[in-house]
Amino acid sequence: MGLRSSGGGAMKQLVRIGLDIAKSVFQLLGVDSHGKPVCKKTLSRGKVLSFFVSLPSCLVGIEACAGSHYWARELIKLGHDARLMAAQFVSPYRKSGKNDANDAEAICEAVGRPYMRFVPVKSEEAQAVLSVHRARALTVSERTALINQVRGLLGEFGIVTGAGTAEARKLLAEIGVGGRQLPLLARETIGELHDRFRALDERILAYDRKIAALARQSEAAQRLMAIAGRRMSWRQSIGLSFSFLLGCFSPHCHRMAHVACQSPMGEAKGMFRRRRISSGRLCGLSFL
Secondary structure, eight states: OOTTOOOHHHHHTOOEEEEEOOSSEEEEEEEOTTSOEEEEEEEEGGGHHHHHHTSOSOEEEEEOSTTHHHHHHHHHHTTOEEEEEOHHHHGGGOOSSOSHHHHHHHHHHHHTOTTOOOBOOOOHHHHHHHHHHHHHHHHHHHHHHHHHHHHHHHHTTTOOOOSSHHHHHHHHHHHHTTOSOOOHHHHHHHHHHHHHHHHHHHHHHHHHHHHHHHHHTOHHHHHHHHHHTTTSOHHHHHHHHHHHHTTOOOHHHHHHHHHHTTSOHHHHHHHHHOEEEETTEEEEOTTO
16 A cells, blocks of 8 residues: 555655556556655546646656657656657566556666667657658558459459559549440449549648648758658658658668668669558658
């Protein structure tokens, strides 16, 4: 019971806290300068900030996941030193089964390691820019799914086309003018899908224009685009620039970028299509 006490004396001894965040219930473990646990709590979402307001400034570790950047920003506003860590760097410190209490303990232990790698805390502006890229990526995936559906439907009528957006556009335009033999009902259905296809194209183009406008407003992005743009398309160079500026570029991707800027366009394009995702950090330009 003493460990769960929120007495003033115990709170003043806190130097490091591991905070396991979630949608509704948060678990934390706090230790003193000797690494001895002095506070273990389960908090509802609405009581997290009010709890940290009453604490002296301390080191707070959070596993990088959905919502972690928001909580790190809020804790930094309260004067705490909030640090984010990728999940794979926290899991070695988990002693037993995965649950909220063990996760909080592992986070608390990991954040105190002298050579721990931390994820940069993104600002609201940076996450707003990333949201545009991710929305575009979602729209591209929707368009790809639609193309695959159309190809599958047309295959049932003996109409086969190559993969790719350009081939799909060509075939749908041909069907639209009555160039292929199809039952009336099937033609109407394919026409409706063609309308959705054009709407997705327009939405992707709108995102492209928005991303280009964001890049033009950033002096640092302009400088990076001038370097990367020698061998890369405008969209690739914009993505490369924002990945640096938003703090989501890993050393692995830095090497990829260095090689890509010195490689033929086809090879560079292939490199930047590759992606590797870990919790809290986007490794690679998945939004290109």
